[in-house]
Amino acid sequence: MTSTDIVLAPSRPVARQMETVTTRTGMRLSASAARWFEESVPRSSRDARAWRWQEYAQWCSDVDWHTAERGAVASFIAALADRGHPVKTLQAMSGTLRGMRALDGSPLDAEELKAIEGVIRGRAKHEAKGIEGVRPGPLKADGVTPEDLRRMVATLNVSTPRGAGTRSPCCSTGGWPGGAASPPPSTSMTSVSSPWS
Structure with a gap:
């Protein structure tokens, strides 16, 4: 080796580029830390x-x-x-x-x-x-469409007593054909014969 040869010092390994996120207050977090923090709070x-x-x-x-x-x-x-x-x-x-x-x-x-x-x-x-003042009503609530309700009911876990108990009262159609609220006239209680009558 002569005095004119360039000798490179051993280099440090190049750090991986890390995605970062800056909060509103200016704190910088790794994207991973921000994701974990975000997921720590329920939606x-x-x-x-x-x-x-x-x-x-x-x-x-x-x-x-x-x-x-x-x-x-x-x-x-x-x-x-x-x-x-x-x-x-x-x-x-x-x-x-x-x-x-x-x-x-x-x-x-x-x-x-x-x-x-x-x-x-x-x-x-x-x-x-007991001074209630003006009845407030809801602050504001998003409307629930029938499709939203169907999607919520479909996700109920009916294998547990709690899930089965939740699903049955909210999903009952009355038990009569066609979703009628009352039985057809031919099955009214006056037309049913009883062995005691």
Whole structure:
């Protein structure tokens, strides 16, 4: 080897390129970690959180508040209380919105939390006294089509007592031909003869 030969240092193995995901707050996660985190929360919980945030964002838009504005969550919870929603609904909404605001980088401060707790306590007093206020009705629910219902019923596990018990009351057609709600006139109770009559 002469002094003009180039000697390469032993190289490190090339790291595999890893897909990454950046969260709303700027934290970088591997795609695998993000997938595991996503799967750790049941889909129904993710849907409920998303729906609650959409309700809040829509209310903010309707009354000209910003979703990150101080006092917006307490005011939204108060609007739900005014409509007569129960304490459990208010607690679920406030818990979700508190977490979502923190994820968005605008966490609720101590004064806002105190205001929310005050609204919920006030609604609890009304409930305890039996003052219902306006009947709220559902917040909003997606409609269920007959096809959705058929798909849900088809997935019931009827091999268990619970599954069989769930399926029988919701799927009964009355037991008469053609799905009639009552027996045909020829089989009415007056036309049945009894050995005791």
